[in-house]
Amino acid sequence: MKILKPHPMKKVVLGSLALGLSVLTYGQVDIGAKAGLNYNIWTLKDADPSNGIGFHLGAYGRIPFSDMLAFQPELLFTTRGVKESIDETVSYTNAFMQMVMERTEGDATVKVSYIEVPLLLDIMASEGFHVHVGPVLALRMGYNSSLDYTETQTVAGTTTTSTFSGESSDDTGIAGFDFAAAAGLNYEMESGFNLGLRYLRGFTSIAENSADPLIYNGIQFSLGFTFIKN
Template sequence: MKNLILFSMALILSFLTVQAQDVQFGAKAGLNFAILQPDLNDPATRTAVHLGAVAEISILEKLSIQPELLFSTQGVKDESDNDEIVRLDYLTLPILAKLYLTENLSIEVGPQIGLLLKAEVEDDGETIDIKDDTKSTDFGIALGLGYKMDSGLNFGARYTLGSNVNDIDEDPDKFANRVFQLFVGYIFN
């Protein structure tokens, strides 16, 4: 199933690139406010960062496809357990349909695939690698709002709902990434 989704996304991207009327490239960076759901005992968001490259492929006058390639730091902070911090670093590939409501204001929605780069827990000053206990791929959906100025400067907010990242067979708990992002970027004209 995962291979089918990956193949479909690659096929759609290649088709859209060929059919696109206009392609613009850019960069973006911002803050992540991440948590794992369902709630731990006393969870707090982990404030972290994301940064990377974007492309905006114009399909129709008010519709674009926006693939991105981002380094995204996620996880959670559990304040009930001596400030335990779960750090999950991903290389994410959101592919968003971007509908312009006005000339500059847009809504965006689409799938996101995250490839796990690093997973660790810090507890009482000790860091433990948990990559073997964490799924290597996180499939999710993203929904956001953006504003692009005529100069190419853009900013916005996005919420991403990920899938279960727990990869321990005997553990019935399911933990999914939930990430609220604020970002600023620049599209080169």
Template sequence: MKKLFLFIALGLFLVTSSFAQGEIRLGVKAGLNLASIGGDAYYTGFGGFNSRTSFHIGGLVEVPVTDKISVQPEILYSSQGSKTNYGFGTTENSKLDYLNIPVMGKYHIIQGLSAELGPVIGILVNAESVDFETGLVGETKDQYKGLDIGIGIGASYRLPMGFFGSLRYNKGVTDINDIKDEDFNAKNQNNVFQVSAGYSF
């Protein structure tokens, strides 16, 4: 699965590079994730899912297509999931780690400022639950599907010297549950708000 992921990433880079109409930029980025799980069984408070704070880190390539439009494939390690409140003081941290490939179409509004929209393809690399009271860790990867697809929307601002900041919201559109139980039919999706800082050259 990881080899397929890297093959897709390489293919995207080669395809977008072939349409380049200007200087291609390479960059790195990292930042904060505010992640949650939404869907049929989503509700906050007693017995529900709450936001989990974590991180993302990775690299990007920005390929200009016209003066106003560019394409930006990225490869990010993104730690997602949620906090789950079961009531009676019992809270569990559901940790879902993905290798994500966002492919952002960027529209440059003014110098430095751009709006972003595009698909986000994720490969699940690790899943575990951590009980806050006992510290016990349980492997849960078999409960989730290996592939996740979402839509990312956001904005970024790049300074002339190459440093940039961005805000993005990734809305999951596919069901992440893979629990093989005929009595369980809930559908859930990943939702992630990201604040990033980086450098491109």
């Protein structure tokens, strides 16, 4: 019988997840919940970036090292979807020497969901203000793509129109893991309510075995509440 070994990155993500959960049992930890919006940016080397809006929600812990320094692991469910508009016009002469004009209009949408494990250093910059920096490990949970467009063809003054709509959850060639670095600011009030702004810079391609890497970058805006403070 062949024994399948876990993917190395998967072991890292699961290990980090276990670390994050164990933090919740540590006596000196602050515990809170957060949710917010993602501004997703996917970049290709030789193409304009695609962007879209997603969301994130989850929990965080904070273990103090000193009055100025703490370790903040988080466990988040997050969506990194993008939407690309299609608007292309092509003109050519067919075999009957007739001018043909084809126009395609529509939208292509990709939705990818992840379990994110940020492992952050929390630096108290001033009263209430925190700087967060550290790595982010992500395990892909779901994938869906859709394509909807209308094609209009005009030949010798006669116009015909056709429409197409399709959806797929085939994730062949889509990486199961992502690694990024995060940096951001957070302001927490005495009541425990907090506001955060964070930038994520991806280092791995979501497209496996592709010569042109597809890299994720994102901006997260979040609202949170620390409901256990020690």
